[in-house]
Amino acid sequence: MIDLNNPEHIFSRVLRAGIIVAVSFISFGGLFYLIDNYSENYHHVPVYRHSDQFIMMKIGLFILILLQIVRVLFYFFFYLSKKEIFSAITSIFVGSVLILSFILAIY
């Protein structure tokens, strides 16, 4: 059962759901990559294009990075609500660097 009064509990459930989605994308991308290799080598016809498989895996990896950003955001609001300004500012800094890294990853 999810304890709705406990924000950390809700957050850890959100993280778990995010991890499952990310791993599913990576797994399916990988599976298609292997199927493609099989069909290309035995039937000389690729079922999926390479770009499709890699995009799926890429989305999975981006979700993993995004989850790290979500983690920082959670702590930012958590500290802000407790009026712990110093820790909230450090969260903003860490979050900004991670967002920059995410933008670089997309490019």
Added chain:
Amino acid sequence: MLETVLSFTFLIFVVSTITSIFGVLTGLGGGLLLIPILTILQIDLRDAMGVSLICIISLSLITATTKTNQALANTRVGMFLETGAVLGAMIGALLLPFVPTDWIAFIFGAVLIFIVFTTSKQINENEPSFYTMYYLDRSLLSKAKHTEKELNIIKEGKKKSSLAWVAMVISGILAGLLGIGSGALKVLAMDRIMEMPYKVSTATSNFMVGMTAAAGVGIYFFNDYIKFNIIFPAVLGVYLGTFIGAKFLEMLSTQILRRLFNGVILILAAQMFYKAWNG
């Protein structure tokens, strides 16, 4: 060709599963083992480092959801020190394309030996120290006048926290440059410099490593060091390895495993030095 792709994928999956089990059981993370083993499998060092970073991000997200880690980690200290670590990770990852591979192999070997020697020493079970950021943070917020004794504690806390922050920048640079989480170095800085209890240091380090890795991974993507055909079996192996490792955590002696882990790391360090020597 098919057999090669399938067996290669399976091999990466098995290697990553085993290194993750070791990583979870010893608390030192799997990156230290994974990268040298991948290079033995003829994978380029920089590509292996990219794989390792992604595995660290995955592993840290799993540990973030565990109750024990949430309860023990001092997130306030973690977030403060993380500002230095992410900055260092960015610098390290930016330096990566300009540093020759043999230098990276040499630095990696040196870091492996340093970690073996520092972690094989007796674990320092500190009592919770006054000099942590927890107290520093409270003092920053408090408008009350402090006594002479409290002011001395705050001053000492500031000094130790600043020193630990510098140590985090260095650990971040190594993390970005070598594709590791450098959790062992983070624990060392919190344990020895900030005098935090060992278990709290370990949990706080676990809280931090994923963010450090995420800060560097964007530049790895940008420089095309992320190879998807290697990453997917490695990430799946990490999930399986973490699951198995967590199941056996209570059953096996960490001390024996730590010795075994250190022995393997020393062999891998020798291999990295050999690689550095031969280019």
